[in-house]
Every structure is written in structure tokens, then in C-alpha cells.
Amino acid sequence: MIERIVHEQLDDLEKAGPGADLVDVFTESVPSRVMCEMIGVPESERKSLQRHVETLGRLSSTVPEALAAVSGMSGFLARFVPTRMDDPRDDILGDLIRGGQLTEQELMGMTATLITGAMDTTGNMLAMGIFTLLEHPDQLAKLREDPELMGAAVEELLRFLTISHLGASRWALEDVEFAGQTIKKGEVVTVALPAVNRDPERYDNPDQLDIGRTDHGHLALGHGVHQCLGQHLARTILRVGYEALFDRFPTLQLAVPSGEIQMRDDFVHYGPRSLPVTWDD
Numbered sequence: 633m634i635e636r637i638v639h640e641q642l643d644d645l646e647k648a649g650p651g652a653d654l655v656d657v658f659t660e661s662v663p664s665r666v667m668c669e670m671i672g673v674p675e676s677e678r679k680s681l682q683r684h685v686e687t688l689g690r691l692s693s694t695v696p697e698a699l700a701a702v703s704g705m706s707g708f709l710a711r712f713v714p715t716r717m718d719d720p721r722d723d724i725l726g727d728l729i730r731g732g733q734l735t736e737q738e739l740m741g742m743t744a745t746l747i748t749g750a751m752d753t754t755g756n757m758l759a760m761g762i763f764t765l766l767e768h769p770d771q772l773a774k775l776r777e778d779p780e781l782m783g784a785a786v787e788e789l790l791r792f793l794t795i796s797h798l799g800a801s802r803w804a805l806e807d808v809e810f811a812g813q814t815i816k817k818g819e820v821v822t823v824a825l826p827a828v829n830r831d832p833e834r835y836d837n838p839d840q841l842d843i844g845r846t847d848h849g850h851l852a853l854g855h856g857v858h859q860c861l862g863q864h865l866a867r868t869i870l871r872v873g874y875e876a877l878f879d880r881f882p883t884l885q886l887a888v889p890s891g892e893i894q895m896r897d898d899f900v901h902y903g904p905r906s907l908p909v910t911w912d913d
């Protein structure tokens with residue numbers, strides 16, 4: 633299913649070019665279409681859900697904007713989940729309903745968590761990874777020469793980019809002594825994931841992108857019991873997406889100087905606002 637969706641979006645990219653915005657035609661659509669198919673969300677609802685998730689992830693959204701997004705999401709869930717409870721399909725939501733352990737409210741919460749967890753994260757990682765590989769032609773050439781490196785390349789891109797800056801937060805259940813500090817019971821600790829993933833005591837040349845690196849163990853997807861629930865799905869989308877794009881568009885390049893790419897620096901997850909690219913016809 634992921635391969636089909638990736639190739640359908642790449643067909644659209646082919647038709648749109650040569651020259652298109654990858655965020656618009658490819659990186660934003662792929663993960664949101666995949667997640668919607670996995671939950672059984674109708675295609676007609678996808679774009680508006682995407683906009684609600686975006687509003688909620690934008691740190692500069694005003695309170696009325698955020699409340700409108702929450703109410704848009706809740707309205708959709710209140711229509712969608714009870715219908716599926718009456719007629720469960722062969723998808724994740726259907727499995728959760730048939731499992732019989734979640735209340736209607738919990739099913740709505742889980743659906744919202746999966747949608748919000750998947751949409752903004754994976755699309756930005758897909759876009760940032762493509763941008764980064766185009767900016768590191770030696771690494772891209774190495775990957776093209778040896779496609780077996782794709783798994784390691786995805787891990788290295790996750791580490792190097794760490795698009796989720798405020799990802800992992802924990803609430804101390806008791807007083808904890810850590811690195812000479814006391815974290816008091818009830819205090820919240822947020823780990824600066826990009827700093828951890830570029831720690832020179834942990835990684836050789838941490839600021840260098842090296843897809844041949846073998847000492848992964850990064851925290852881009854968090855750690856422990858609350859580690860990212862969608863990590864294997866995200867990795868699969870990234871692998872399939874990078875592989876198909878660079879395979880079908882061997883002359884892909886940025887259409888503007890890299891310094892002109894506008895970054896989303898007001899979002900929970902980091903990524904480009906748009907990614908203008910071009911290729912030889």
C-alpha cells in the first residue's frame with residue numbers, strides 16, 4: 633500500500649514537472665494518505681484533517697485558531713468513529729473496535745493520536761531527508777551505488793536531522809538525582825533531542841552526515857515505554873519514499889539556492905515550508 637501511494641504521488645510529480653514543490657506534491661501527501669488508509673478515513677476528509685493537525689503543531693497559532701482546529705477534529709471524530717463502530721472495516725480502527733477493550737471516547741482519542749502523530753512528523757522527515765541528501769551529493773552517490781545502505785541512511789538522517797525538538801517529555805513521579813541536579817517530584821523534564829543526537833561524547837564527528845555510520849542508537853524517536861508508536865511505519869515510509877524518488881528522478885536537484893528554502897521554525901516538528909525541485913525531462 634505504501635509503495636502504491638508513493639508511486640501514485642510520483643506519477644503526479646512527473647505530470648507536474650519538470651519542476652514542482654515536493655512538499656505540495658509528495659512529502660505532505662504520502663504519510664497522510666498512508667495513515668488515512670490505515671485508519672479508513674475517507675479521502676474527502678484528508679485535507680481538512682491535515683490543516684487541523686498543522687494548526688495544532690504551529691507554535692504561533694492563536695488560541696481561537698487552535699480551538700477551531702480542535703473543534704474541527706472533534707467534529708470529524710464524532711461523525712466518523714460511531715459510524716465505524718456500527719460497521720467495523722478491515723483496518724486499524726476496525727481491529728481496535730473488534731478488540732472490544734476501548735470505549736467510544738478512547739477510540740476517538742486513539743484515532744486522533746494516530747492522525748496527529750503520523751501527519752506532521754513523517755512528511756517533514758521525508759522532506760528534510762530529501763533536502764539533506766541533495767545538499768550532500770557524496771552521500772547520495774554512495775546510497776545510489778549501494779541501495780543496501782538505505783536502512784542505515786534512514787537512521788543517520790533521523791539522528792542528523794532530529795526534526796522533533798521537544799519530543800520526549802517526562803513527569804517525575806519521585807525526586808530524582810541526575811547529573812548533579814535534583815529533579816523534584818511533579819516537575820516536567822523535556823529532553824533536547826537534537827542536542828542528545830549531536831553529543832560529541834556519544835558520536836564521532838556528530839555534525840557530519842555519514843550514512844555509513846553504524847553506531848546509531850539515536851533518540852530521534854524517543855526512548856523507553858513511550859518511544860514513538862509509529863516508528864516502524866515511519867521508517868518504512870521513509871525507505872520506500874527516498875528509494876522510489878531517487879530511482880525515478882535520477883537528475884533531481886533543488887530549483888533554487890539552498891539558502892532560499894524557507895524553514896518552518898515555528899512548528900513542533902522542523903521541516904521546509906516548500907521544497908522547489910527540478911529534473912531533466
Ligand code: HEM
Pocket residue numbers: 745746749750751753754757795796799800801851852853854855856857858859860861862863865866
Ligand atoms: C519520522 C517520523 C516520526 C518522528 C520523528 C516521531 C517522533 C516521535 C517522538 C520523539 C515521540 C516521543 C517519544 C518519547 O516520548 O519517548 C513520538 C511519540 C509518538 N509517536 Fe511518533 N514520530 C514519527 C512518526 C510517527 C507516526 C507515523 C505515528 C503514527 C502511526 C506516530 C505516533 C506516535 C505516538 C502515538 C506517540 C506517543 C507514544 C506514547 O506516548 O506512548 N509517530 N514520536
